[in-house]
Amino acid sequence: MNVIKDHTNYTIPCNECQAGQMHRTFLTYFTWLGDELITVPDFPAWVCDVCGKREFDVHALNQLSLLLSPTAGKPAAKTHRASTRTKAKHTRPSKSE
Numbered sequence: 841m842n843v844i845k846d847h848t849n850y851t852i853p854c855n856e857c858q859a860g861q862m863h864r865t866f867l868t869y870f871t872w873l874g875d876e877l878i879t880v881p882d883f884p885a886w887v888c889d890v891c892g893k894r895e896f897d898v899h900a901l902n903q904l905s906l907l908l909s910p911t912a913g914k915p916a917a918k919t920h921r922a923s924t925r926t927k928a929k930h931t932r933p934s935k936s937e
């Protein structure tokens with residue numbers, strides 16, 4: 841069996857039926873972002889020619905999750921809990937007397 845590096849003609853063995861080959865194809869990917877349904881047309885995926893198992897491309901999924909993540913590319917912002925902190929500051933001793 842030859843390993844073909846050409847992505848246009850690349851197949852991977854199906855891990856569902858163990859008999860088929862999964863071919864690269866493009867499907868519409870649906871995902872929820874909060875309350876919004878996101879549809880991504882022509883999303884890279886793999887489809888088995890024997891059992892018909894569908895699997896979305898993991899690399900594309902990773903890239904998509906980075907794109908959809910609100911904190912993508914930003915340093916992790918710490919959520920401010922100012923309400924509890926400001927209350928604590930009121931307990932410092934008074935030096936007015």
Ligand SMILES: [Zn+2]
Binds near residue numbers: 854857860861890891
């Ligand atoms: Zn299969």
